[in-house]
Amino acid sequence: MSAQPTPLAIVGVGKIARDQHIPTIAASDAFTLAATVTRHNTLPDVPNYGSIAELVAGQPKVRAIAICTPPRGRIALIRDAVAHGLDILLEKPPAATVTEAEAIVAAIAGSDSVLHVTWHSREAAAVEPARAWLQDRRIARVTVSWREDVRVWHPGQEWIWEPGIGVFDPGINALSILTRILPHPLSLARATLAFPANKAAPIAADLVLDDGTDAAIAVGFDFDQRGPQTWDIAIQTDDGVLTLTAGGSAMAVDGVTQAVPDEPEYARLYARFAELIATRQSDTDLQPFRLVADAYLLGVRREVAAFDWNG
Structure with missing residues (x-):
């Protein structure tokens, strides 16, 4: 039963x-x-x-x-x-x-x-296959392009502009994937944060991360992306190029699409919660959040044009 x-x-x-x-x-x-x-x-x-x-x-x-x-x-x-x-x-x-x-x-x-x-993007279909593929390969370069329109995903929600949030609301999804799939711990080397003149949180950010090797890790976030929305990660290794697209839902190696599980990420998230309840264990990883905090500590601030919800 x-x-x-x-x-x-x-x-x-x-x-x-x-x-x-x-x-x-x-x-x-x-x-x-x-x-x-x-x-x-x-x-x-x-x-x-x-x-x-x-x-x-x-x-x-x-x-x-x-x-x-x-x-x-x-x-x-x-x-x-x-x-x-x-x-x-x-x-x-x-x-x-x-x-x-x-x-x-x-x-x-x-x-x-x-x-x-929870970090729901870690439950995207291609994340665990990507993690497994990267384990025994040397990483040379990582490029993240995470660009979406706040007007589409948070229409009229002023809380998204509270200090500490802004573009890092979607951006932290990319960081949650990186901290899961890359084989070495990540730290922040430097950051540039673009703040609208009328908001207390950034609308764009560029980060450089360090994994303790000679890999070049560049991360770009934009919360004012018009047209196609992009949530992509490209990882160049000594044995091919891995790409994650659609927020980690699709995976390719050297341009060849790879098979991944067919299950929505929130279904996987709740299945994980059920597993934790059954085993009476907690999952309390804060790594992505610490990287965001470090970006605010080290980030060079620049002011950009005021944000307009109707713009």
């Missing part, structure tokens, strides 16, 4: 919850959407609560939550969830600051809760 799906609540019902989490949970055998915790954007026919404490009181069978709120202030949600013994899936980015992200990880340590700090 198969196990019953775990009742789960979504905390924060915004665009990412509607676009990805809700349909993924609906198609999952491991989870069922039992409730929401949100002050806005409630769902029809799904009970909603104003806090995690109210959720637990009203839905005692709920044993897991997916936190999909904007990153600022998540530590309070984590502490409430831990106090009530809930397992937690945390949408990226994990927090607004490294200090808060580390406090989130510390809150889990010694508790009975499971925490999955």
Whole structure:
């Protein structure tokens, strides 16, 4: 007899919850959407609560939550969830600051809760095949081009321009893939950040990363890309060129398309969460987030034209 799906609540019902989490949970055998915790954007026919404490009181069978709120202030949600013994899936980015992200990880340590700090792009179909292909090859050059239009992916969402976010909201997806597939740890060598005159977060960034070898690693992010959107990584090795396209969903070697699993990344993300719950283990990797923080520490700032949502 198969196990019953775990009742789960979504905390924060915004665009990412509607676009990805809700349909993924609906198609999952491991989870069922039992409730929401949100002050806005409630769902029809799904009970909603104003806090995690109210959720637990009203839905005692709920044993897991997916936190999909904007990153600022998540530590309070984590502490409430831990106090009530809930397992937690945390949408990226994990927090607004490294200090808060580390406090989130510390809150889990010694508790009975499971925490999955998610990087959904790591679950893209070609990421694990790429990682396996690169293991025994010497890397000479890595070029990342991650360019999309904020107007399309975050229409009118002013929180995306809070300090520390901006272009790094999509850009951290590329960093999460790099830190997974490259065989050596990465550090930031230098960065240039382009800030609109009227915003507190960058709209573009260029990073140079160091993996402790002589590999040249150049990363380019743009949040003002008109026309085709690109999420591409090219890796030149001593045994061919690996390319990841479509955000890590497709892979080629020397221009020849490679077979990859046919499964959506959020389905894989929730399958991973189910596995962590079953084994009572947490996944709390913060490497991509630390690289973003380092970019703010070392980045040379330049001002560009003011951003216009209708521009």
